[in-house]
Amino acid sequence: MSPLETIMLTHDKTQLALHQLTTGEGRPLLLLHGLGEESPTSVPESAQQWPGPVWALDFTGHGESTVPLGGGYTSEMLMADVDIAIAHLGKVTILGRGLGGYVALLIAGARATEVRGTVITDGPGLFGGPSSGPSSAHILTVANPPSGVNSPTPDPFALIELSTDIRPPDYASNFAQMAAQMSGLDRPITMAARGRSPWIDAVIQEVGVDTNTIEAALANYAAIA
Amino acid sequence: MSKIRFLNHVHKFSTVKASLKRCLNCFLPRITYDPGVTNSPDDAETAAAKAFTGARRPDRHTMINSWGVSLACHEWGELDAPPVLMAHGGFDFSGTFHLLAPLLADAGWRVIAWDQRGHGDSEHATLYSWDADVRDALAVLDSITIGTCPVIGHSKGGNLMMQLADAQPHRISCLINLDGLPSKWPSPDTSDHERTLMLAEELASRLDYRRGASSKIRRPGTIDELAQRRAVMNPRLNIEWLKYLVTVGARQDEDGWRWKIDPSLRLGGFGPWRPEWALQRMPSLSMPFLGVLGLEPDAMSWGTKPHDVIPYLPPGGRIEALAETGHFVHAERPVEVSELILDFLPTI
Numbered sequence: 380m381s382p383l384e385t386i387m388l389t390h391d392k393t394q395l396a397l398h399q400l401t402t403g404e405g406r407p408l409l410l411l412h413g414l415g416e417e418s419p420t421s422v423p424e425s426a427q428q429w430p431g432p433v434w435a436l437d438f439t440g441h442g443e444s445t446v447p448l449g450g451g452y453t454s455e456m457l458m459a460d461v462d463i464a465i466a467h468l469g470k471v472t473i474l475g476r477g478l479g480g481y482v483a484l485l486i487a488g489a490r491a492t493e494v495r496g497t498v499i500t501d502g503p504g505l506f507g508g509p510s511s512g513p514s515s516a517h518i519l520t521v522a523n524p525p526s527g528v529n530s531p532t533p534d535p536f537a538l539i540e541l542s543t544d545i546r547p548p549d550y551a552s553n554f555a556q557m558a559a560q561m562s563g564l565d566r567p568i569t570m571a572a573r574g575r576s577p578w579i580d581a582v583i584q585e586v587g588v589d590t591n592t593i594e595a596a597l598a599n600y601a602a603i604a
Numbered sequence: 605m606s607k608i609r610f611l612n613h614v615h616k617f618s619t620v621k622a623s624l625k626r627c628l629n630c631f632l633p634r635i636t637y638d639p640g641v642t643n644s645p646d647d648a649e650t651a652a653a654k655a656f657t658g659a660r661r662p663d664r665h666t667m668i669n670s671w672g673v674s675l676a677c678h679e680w681g682e683l684d685a686p687p688v689l690m691a692h693g694g695f696d697f698s699g700t701f702h703l704l705a706p707l708l709a710d711a712g713w714r715v716i717a718w719d720q721r722g723h724g725d726s727e728h729a730t731l732y733s734w735d736a737d738v739r740d741a742l743a744v745l746d747s748i749t750i751g752t753c754p755v756i757g758h759s760k761g762g763n764l765m766m767q768l769a770d771a772q773p774h775r776i777s778c779l780i781n782l783d784g785l786p787s788k789w790p791s792p793d794t795s796d797h798e799r800t801l802m803l804a805e806e807l808a809s810r811l812d813y814r815r816g817a818s819s820k821i822r823r824p825g826t827i828d829e830l831a832q833r834r835a836v837m838n839p840r841l842n843i844e845w846l847k848y849l850v851t852v853g854a855r856q857d858e859d860g861w862r863w864k865i866d867p868s869l870r871l872g873g874f875g876p877w878r879p880e881w882a883l884q885r886m887p888s889l890s891m892p893f894l895g896v897l898g899l900e901p902d903a904m905s906w907g908t909k910p911h912d913v914i915p916y917l918p919p920g921g922r923i924e925a926l927a928e929t930g931h932f933v934h935a936e937r938p939v940e941v942s943e944l945i946l947d948f949l950p951t952i
Contacts, residue, residue, distance in 0.1 A: 391817040391868045392730040439731070448672030449721065450739070451731030455874045459814040466815055489807035512881035516770035518739050524671045536671075540735060550876040557804045560797065 381420055382435075385443065390463040394528075396443035397464050398435045405431035406495060408597070409464060409471040411479025414504025414541050415533045417442030425500075425593040426474055430601055434471075436464045438479075440534030446525045450536030454478070454507075454544055458485040465493050472600045474593065477502025478541055480572060481551075484582065487568055488554030491561035496600030498593055499579075501572045508543035510577035519543065548581030559587030564603065569596035635667045639676065639725050650856070653827050656848035658938060660706035665725070668718075670743035676725035677718045677744060681709030686952060687748045690717040691741060693759025693784065693904070695837075695871055697724030697864070699852030700758065703845075704934040707942035712952040718744045720761075722866035724853055732869065734764075734877060741768050745775060752777040754949055758934060759784045759904065763882050770885050778892040780945055783905060783931050785886075785895050786879030787912035810874055820867035824860030827851065837903045840930035879906065886916040893921035894948045896941060898929040905931035922948075 382398035389395075398418045400410075408429045412418055418435030426433060437444040438457050461482060465471060472495050475483030480499035487497040508514070521535040558567040566589040572579065582588055589596065646654065662678035669675075678698050688708060692700050698717035705715040719726040720737055729736070741764055745753060754777050757765035762784020769776040825833070831846035838846060854861040886893075895917075901907055910925050917923065924944055926933055934941045 389818045391814065392728070445730075447730030449670060449729055449731070449736060451721075451729060451733040451736035453731075453733050453875050456731060456733075459811055462811045463815065489804065489811060491804065512878060513884040516738075516767045516885060518742050518768075518771045519735065520671070520739060526672065540733070545876055547876050547878075553800065553803055556800050557807075560800055561804060 382418075386467070388463050388467055390439070390460055393439045393447065393460075394445045395439065395460055395463060396437040397467065398437070400433045400435055403429065403431040403433070405601070407431050407468050407471050408433045409461070409468065409473050410435035411461065411473060411475035411483055412436075412438070412441065413477030413479055413502030415441070415538050416476070416503060417532065426597060428594065428601075429472075429597055434464070434468060436461060437532075438482075438537075440525075440537040441532050444532070445528040446530040446532060446534045447536075448525055448527070450521075450524075450534070450540055452534075452537050452540040452544075454482055454485060454541065454546075457482045457541075458489060461486045462490060465490060469493075470495050472496040472498075472597070474498045474500065474597065475502075476500050478504025478507075480505060481507065481546065481578070484551060484554050484558075484568065487562070488557035491558050491567070492563070494558070494562070494567070495603060496564065496567060496569070496596070497558070498569045498571050498596045498600075500593055501574050504541055505572060505574050505579075506576040507541075507546040507578070509545050511547040512545050514545065546576075546578040548577045551578035552581045552585055555582045555585040555588050559585060562587075566599070569599075571596055637665050637667050637676070637725075639665050639678075649827050650851060653844075653847040654851045656844055658706075659702040659845075659848050661702065661852075662705075662717075663709075666747075668744060668747040670721070670740040673721050673729050673740065674727040675718050675721065675740055675744060677716055677747070679714060679716050680705045681712070681714040683714060685709075685712055685714035687714045687716055687753050688949070689745060689748065689753050689755045690715060691755065691757035691761030691765050692717065692720065692723070693761050695723070695865065695869070696759070696761075697853045699724065699849050700932070700935060702848070702852065703938035704942055704945075707938060708945065711942075711946050713949070716744070716748055722869050724864055728866035728868070732866075734767075737764055738767050738771065741765070742772065742775075745772075751775075754778045754780070756780040756782065756945065757784055758782040759931065766882060766885065766889065769889055769891060773890045776891050778949065779889060779894070780948060781893070781895045782933050782941065783896065783898045783908075785897065785908045785913045786882050786906045787908040810870065813870055814868075817868040822862040822865070822867050824857060824862045827854075827861055830854055830861050830863065838932065840900065840902055841932055841935055845935060883913065883916045886913070886921075887918055889918040889921070892948070893918050894944070895921070895923045896933050896944060897923060897925045898931050898933045898936070899925050899927050900930045902930035902932075 384399040473483040664679040721729040762781035
């Protein structure tokens with residue numbers, strides 16, 4: 380199967396690929412892939428009951444999005460990738476795998492009124508690097524750096540930089556708190572991941588964070604306006 | 605600084621000098637370039653701004669490639685003199701060293717300063733991060749020598765150099781930090797709820813900026829207008845010096861001068877970096893260390909005082925605090941700062 384439609388969105392110097400996987404009535408569900416992955420070409424089993432259209436975004440350096448030269452990835456810049464997709468789609472519910480789940484948490488806090496429910500699931504890049512600083516200094520380089528915007532994906536710089544980024548528990552908690560205080564939803568975030576790390580442990584302690592299955596969480600979010 | 609350490613240092617330094625000739629051909633490619641010089645002669649305003657007493661433009665300009673991003677390097681002094689590397693601060697460019705670098709070059713050093721990605725004459729990158737800046741710094745160092753080298757960094761550049769030195773202790777022979785020592789941020793005197801709202805507003809503002817980043821261009825103006833705008837963040841600096849900086853860090857378009865810095869860049873952090881992490885790393889540094897602090901409060905400064913950093917100094921490390929001096933210690937007091945540096949660097 381292939382997506383119904385792929386739209387290229389401009390985020391500063393990057394072209395981001397946003398794929399529509401199905402049509403439907405109501406609020407879109409936005410899928411965020413894990414580190415080193417790309418958008419699926421069909422709706423995953425766990426999201427097949429979603430009544431609205433399902434879209435999936437390729438992060439910078441992944442899938443059909445352009446590959447920057449010289450790296451410089453941060454989870455915050457991927458959050459801005461998602462915000463570009465939200466500017467196009469309007470209010471969304473988000474289902475994020477691994478790194479995409481962490482990025483989903485960030486955007487759920489930063490755009491609390493635009494994100495109507497976030498589900499974080501297991502997937503590559505879920506844990507990130509050290510849970511807090513300081514860590515021993517290091518300089519990461521890659522053997523085969525990208526040579527142009529059409530270089531193959533995933534970008535090896537994305538793989539090394541986004542698997543080692545620092546994710547302090549209290550930093551992650553801030554985003555859960557913002558979602559809880561400003562979304563107007565009782566449970567704006569659902570932790571469906573089974574993996575546990577310091578940032579995940581901190582987030583699930585927050586008011587407004589549910590632990591549930593993907594299917595149950597999406598059913599809850601589909602029911603809200 | 606102990607005598608033993610100093611002797612060690614000289615030994616390392618001699619090794620570099622001996623290896624210079626041997627290695628000149630195996631460094632990263634360096635391409636000479638002309639930094640935006642126009643064919644038409646300067647108008648009166650430009651000529652006047654360029655004539656700032658004590659400022660000297662670099663002797664050479666080169667471009668190096670850091671993993672696909674072109675970085676502009678600027679050099680003073682003889683090509684075969686021992687190198688010293690300089691790193692500018694955030695939202696600055698290597699023009700900030702046009703007063704200090706010539707004084708070091710005249711003392712026998714080959715001074716190399718580079719414009720960080722997105723700054724000055726360097727390429728506007730797609731992505732920016734602290735780790736990418738450190739990696740770029742290593743690429744610049746690799747383009748100069750495969751041995752060790754003293755490094756000097758101002759503000760953010762000082763902090764970058766501390767991380768480079770921590771990650772690559774075998775490459776940095778001594779470290780000089782010009783008002784780039786962070787101290788712990790004061791605890792915000794606000795409730796958690798208010799702090800969350802402030803953070804949310806800041807994040808929304810940054811995301812809004814990213815949404816429009818692809819179409820942003822810097823506002824054009826006269827040399828004087830750009831200097832006045834910079835004076836807001838550099839209030840202690842002589843306006844004539846700021847005008848001079850315009851002629852280095854801005855380009856002259858049909859509709860006026862505009863700063864070369866990537867318009868998608870925005871001051872401040874967008875992530876979980878905390879200044880105390882840099883402080884925690886300081887005691888581990890193994891090379892001679894000199895920190896120079898400006899004691900006057902300044903818009904761009906961390907406001908760090910000697911007592912904030914003395915507990916974290918590496919063994920033998922030194923702090924010099926300059927009274928009646930702000931954040932840009934090297935621009936306010938180039939002669940005094942050059943004397944401190946030359947006294948600290950090994951004798952040539």
